[in-house]
Amino acid sequence: MKLIKYLVIIFFMFNLSFSIAQSKDLKTKIAKNLRCLICQGQSVHDSDSEFANSLKILIEKKIGEGESEKQIYDFFRDKYGEWILYDPIFNKKTYFLWLLPILMFMIGGAIIMKKFFIKK
Amino acid sequence: MKFKFFPITLFIFFIIVFSIFYKGLKNSNIYTPNLGLQKDIPFFEATVFNSNKRVNSDEIFDHDQFYLMNIWASWCAPCREEHPFLMDLKKREKLKIIGLNYKDKKRSAKNFLLELKNPYDLIISDNDGTIAINWGAYGVPETFIIYNRKIIDKIIGPINDNTILKINEILK
Numbered sequence: 001m002k003l004i005k006y007l008v009i010i011f012f013m014f015n016l017s018f019s020i021a022q023s024k025d026l027k028t029k030i031a032k033n034l035r036c037l038i039c040q041g042q043s044v045h046d047s048d049s050e051f052a053n054s055l056k057i058l059i060e061k062k063i064g065e066g067e068s069e070k071q072i073y074d075f076f077r078d079k080y081g082e083w084i085l086y087d088p089i090f091n092k093k094t095y096f097l098w099l100l101p102i103l104m105f106m107i108g109g110a111i112i113m114k115k116f117f118i119k120k
Numbered sequence: 121m122k123f124k125f126f127p128i129t130l131f132i133f134f135i136i137v138f139s140i141f142y143k144g145l146k147n148s149n150i151y152t153p154n155l156g157l158q159k160d161i162p163f164f165e166a167t168v169f170n171s172n173k174r175v176n177s178d179e180i181f182d183h184d185q186f187y188l189m190n191i192w193a194s195w196c197a198p199c200r201e202e203h204p205f206l207m208d209l210k211k212r213e214k215l216k217i218i219g220l221n222y223k224d225k226k227r228s229a230k231n232f233l234l235e236l237k238n239p240y241d242l243i244i245s246d247n248d249g250t251i252a253i254n255w256g257a258y259g260v261p262e263t264f265i266i267y268n269r270k271i272i273d274k275i276i277g278p279i280n281d282n283t284i285l286k287i288n289e290i291l292k
Contacts, residue, residue: 037258050223051258054249061250079256111126 030059030072033086043086159271161264162254169221169229169243180218180242186291187266188217190240191252193224194232196260202278206239209284214291219243222252222260265290 031045031052038049044056055076062072076084088094165176181187190206192199209215219240221229226245246252255264263275265287273290275283 050249051253054223054253057248058250058253079253080258114126 026063026069027056027059030063030069031056033073034076035084035086037080037084161266161269161271164251164254166220166244166246166251169219169245170226175244180244181266181269183268185267186215187264188215188287189220189255189264189266190217191220191222191246191255191257191260191262193222193260194228195224196222198278199261200236202261202280203236203239205279205284207237209287210239212291216241220251220255221245223247223249 028045032043034044034055036042036044036047036049036052038051039047044052059072062075067075073085082088088097090098161177161181163177165174167174188209206217210217217240219242221243223246244251252258252262259276261278263279264271265273265275273286275286279287
């Protein structure tokens with residue numbers, strides 16, 4: 001009996017999270033990945049400024065026209081520059097940003113190696 | 121000698137981090153996109169203000185002609201500030217001024233022009249703000265200087281004494 005109860009709970013949990021995931025459509029996803037240039041520090045999705053609202057309309061239009069997610073990002077990058085994207089691409093200005101965590105991870109690993117293995 | 125390696129690298133690391141952040145302190149953290157210069161004007165279609173006529177950008181912008189494309193709205197206070205400058209620029213024969221009425225009510229826009237006079241050779245409406253985005257603009261007022269269907273300069277914010285000098289320089 002207990003097992004069935006658990007199964008039912010698990011079933012509903014999965015169902016719920018699935019429906020939430022579906023409601024987050026492409027438009028929201030794109031709007032969340034774009035920075036609002038008027039109220040810097042907010043995403044376009046969170047902002048209610050005139051600029052952000054127009055951007056949302058344009059995203060919807062472009063999705064309606066069948067443009068892919070990447071095409072839409074490229075469009076905005078072309079118009080406003082790299083900064084509008086929350087996820088910067090890998091280039092010579094951003095390689096430090098991308099490689100720093102890996103570098104730190106490697107340094108940390110080296111320290112641990114030194115402490116625990118080489119000392120012995 | 122070997123055991124000193126770690127504190128020295130740590131020290132150097134912190135010096136580097138400190139200098140990066142110290143330098144960053146002096147940078148402005150307000151970003152203004154510096155793109156869109158020397159670019160072809162975007163293609164768009166819009167309704168002419170005060171009529172139902174549709175025009176596209178190829179009909180508006182001719183080759184071999186200077187244009188000023190000014191984004192304005194009646195609700196925008198800095199637009200009032202720059203208005204005398206636009207009236208002044210209207211007298212230039214070399215220059216045509218196109219107004220992009222941004223997210224505005226028709227009646228208030230009409231009142232705005234009645235009160236302050238109309239400096240524009242042509243006004244087009246941008247009701248949902250999407251044309252302005254196509255131009256890479258993000259606020260009002262914003263002004264683009266166009267020649268040969270290319271954006272040669274842009275002014276973010278109202279036109280003032282300094283920017284009018286820049287426009288004069290270009291028009292020479």
